[in-house]
Amino acid sequence: MEILPKGLQSFCLRGKVAAVTGGSRGIGLAVVKALAAAGADVAITYVSSDATHETARQVSQEFGVKCLAYKAEITDHVAIAGALNAIAKDYGKLDILVANAGISANGNTEDFDPDLFKRIHDVNVNGVFFTIQAGAKIMLKQGGGNIITMSSISASIVNRPQFQAAYNSSKAAVSMLTKCVATEWATRGVRVNAVCPGYVLTDMTNEFISKNEAMGKQWQELTPLKRFGTPEEIGGAVVWLASDASSYVVGAEITVDGGYSCW
């Protein structure tokens, strides 16, 4: 990595250890690469694709940092705590934790499958709670750390044209959880903030667009920038929040949405 100009050194993450849940693809993988590009050693947690070990090897090779993969289902508090403890042991510490993993679905509320509602809340709310609880235990013990949750503009706006009450209520919980723990841990050295992306082109959004192309066009039309975001465009916000350049930012929701939530 090139040496940063003097005024930009607070953005550097060299010497830091980061973990990213759901880091095998989409926004999570872009965040892994952005953290690695800023100099951090990174651990990826994944749930389904063992190919993540190869992804980690490639990240390590491309950015010259340590990068390993760990399997953990985030709704299983023992599993995610086990993975984060293993990361802290293997890397020597845990400075940055990005609670990125999440799922989405939409549909009319009156017909929405109750089990799917429970699953969305289990992954997006319980899973994020278990992740940040386990990460904070390590960080509070070691004397500090930095947690970033992946919320959404859906935490505070109602999407259209599709109905997604289950997803939006789960992301509202993520944003409030973020503010609660941010204030709880602020004076104990653990800084917590949320990133709220708008429509970003990933497997998650592609699943909707592949079934309804017109909806994808409408999402872009409703965005002042008139296009989807890329996963890479979320990485910069995470690096800033993870770095000392944002040292006075606590409990914030950083919106990265091409202007969507202005309208």
Ligand SMILES: NC(=O)c1ccc[n+]([C@@H]2O[C@H](COP(=O)([O-])OP(=O)(O)OC[C@H]3O[C@@H](n4cnc5c(N)ncnc54)[C@H](O)[C@@H]3O)[C@@H](O)[C@H]2O)c1
């Ligand atoms: N794509 C968007 O437009 C958008 C917008 C706002 C917020 N987000 C949020 O960003 C995050 C990443 O989304 P994405 O678009 O990259 O989606 P994605 O579907 O490509 O990635 C989600 C990742 O989470 C992992 N995951 C899902 N359930 C899990 C579980 N139970 N345990 C462990 N890992 C699990 C998946 O394996 C995958 O790696 C999500 O929290 C999502 O809600 C996405």
Ligand SMILES: OC[C@@H](O)C(O)[C@H](O)CO
């Ligand atoms: O249901 C689609 C969502 O994933 C959406 O992409 C996002 O949360 C922005 O509202």
